[in-house]
Amino acid sequence: MRITIIGSGNVATHLATAFKNAGHPIVQVYSRDMQNASLLAYHVKAEAIDDLKQINPATDLFVIAVKDDAIEPIAAELAKYNKLIVHTSGATSLQTLQKHTQNAGVFYPLQTFSKTRELNFITVPLCIEGSDETITSLLNELAYTVSQNVYRVNSDQRKTLHLAAVFACNFPNYLYYVSQQLLTKKQLPFDLLRPLILETAEKVQELFPASVQTGPAVRNDEKTMASHLEQLQENPDLQAIYELLSQGIIKMENRS
């Protein structure tokens, strides 16, 4: 399948690389910034462009991997080529593309990407959706060329998934930051916590989080929680976070 990549950010980079490695020719890479377009285009042996007027219509699929707000205007521009258009956004409905073309779908990789980190794409869950069954089947087939984990997820489900990913990834990462700040104040290295962080994530790869919850809240150990809150007395924001999350754990435990 000939593929054109619109965008040059983290998602565009990882997807273009995965497609290329799976044997799909990448026709062009578009970015408003020619330097970024060139960098990725060189990497996946494609032509770099920084103007949508330079689009080569000899492609089978446009993959729009840009900021959410930019998806619709770009789709409006590309619709005239009558080729399949997909976006890669968790927070954007299929409807956004369907305003401009029925030849539309979603190809949402559920992972946290950094340009500087290599990643085994084969394990990345790909959530696909198409305007009709033919498109969905086509995207399904394409998805399996780059990943083992392909899911059919509709726009309503994907919206929830995107929210859930904030709780599963963005918020834990922030809490890692908080723990590092606490350590730094006492001249302790973050290395002390790294094995704990990894083990916590590895535990839920096979088990469910509720079954492996540890810590003072799940034991309803009020003495320890009071001591922790006292240690945080100079930081009311962290106290509030501590209280809310501990209450959540206590409720979770009472429910199960």
Next chain:
Amino acid sequence: MRITIIGSGNVATHLATAFKNAGHPIVQVYSRDMQNASLLAYHVKAEAIDDLKQINPATDLFVIAVKDDAIEPIAAELAKYNKLIVHTSGATSLQTLQKHTQNAGVFYPLQTFSKTRELNFITVPLCIEGSDETITSLLNELAYTVSQNVYRVNSDQRKTLHLAAVFACNFPNYLYYVSQQLLTKKQLPFDLLRPLILETAEKVQELFPASVQTGPAVRNDEKTMASHLEQLQENPDLQAIYELLSQGIIKMENRS
């Protein structure tokens, strides 16, 4: 070194096993519950006891790995044997033992343990503290027989570390649970999020959390945050958590 294990919970089990595997004879395993004592004692080829009166004084080290509240009464009981006594608690000061003996130390493994999960103990950070330099050196040496990651951590630092571990482990695990609940409502499997959770933890093994933060809050993407809060409108607790953590991320970003 001949070692006696007081306790039969997760920490006692993993420590006893690590000591045994490193070639240290385990003299006895004590637990109030004879069945638990026997199970662990059998595993590490030791004698099981359920009464402190049956303690064999022919040992070099008592490792107290019991609930925080039970540490002091047990230490009071064991002090008469004049052997080195350590506890394994993050939240308990060395002073708690020193009320009863100067032959005291701390041997705190910073990890989340489950009896059902095997763990490579060699990577577990061990935080040690002794009443004097001789004891600290001895514990340092002992620690390196079971782990590569040994740190000298005083009681004040350990208190902070214990709090930081709640932010790095217990709270993230609870957020995994929240994300799972959100998915379940839309008939989506938790498998969708597992690779994301693992990658989030793996990213900070070499990098620092602030440098790999992703998500709507770090971009100050108010539209997405408003949509997420709207999706949570039936759950004010989760809305409050969402707001607090997002505000935290925004502040972190402004600071760096």
